[in-house]
Amino acid sequence: MRDLQSLGGPVYSTDHGRMCPACSKPQAQCVCKQIKPVPTGDGIVRVSRETKGRGGKAVTLVKGVLVDSDQLEQxxxxxxxxxxxxxxxxxxVIEVQGDHxxxxxxxxxxxxxxxxxxxG
Structure with a gap:
């Protein structure tokens, strides 16, 4: 028989409401969103053009930007x-429509x- 912790912990508590599945704290006190992963790489941004899987439409891809997700969106x-x-x-990965x-x-x-x- 498995213990409750191996199943992922509580999903809902009558005292606190919804619980975060990652840190097992109430969603109002969740710290998971505050912890942002640090991007890794060689510091070189690579720009390429791709049409594969897009019905022949070109898309410009930008990979390897060493910023967090909010800055990447910006x-x-x-x-x-x-x-x-x-x-x-x-x-x-930033995708820009067209060959730019x-x-x-x-x-x-x-x-x-x-x-x-x-x-190429």
Whole structure:
């Protein structure tokens, strides 16, 4: 028979309401969101163009930016504005709709990042 802690702890408490599954504290006192992972890498931002899995549509990918998730969202917004197009930030990768590799590289260099073109 397993103990309750191996099952992940309580999900709801009548005293505190919903419990965080990661730290087992009430959601109002959860510390998980305050702890942000430190990005790792070699400090070189890689910019590439990809069409695979997108119905032939080109997407500019930006990988390896050493900032936290909030700053990455802000940088993604700046790059999308500079290119005049849409995009998203997923799993630490900024995706800008369209083939804007040169514009993105210029914008990142202007912001002080060390940039390399990746892929063909």
């Amino acid at each position: 940088l993604g917004k700046q790059l999308k504005t500079a290119c005049g197009t849409g995009g998203t930030v997923k799993d630490g 590799v040169e514009k993105v590289m210029a914008a990142l260099q202007k912001l002080g990042h060390k940039v390399k073109r990746a892929g």
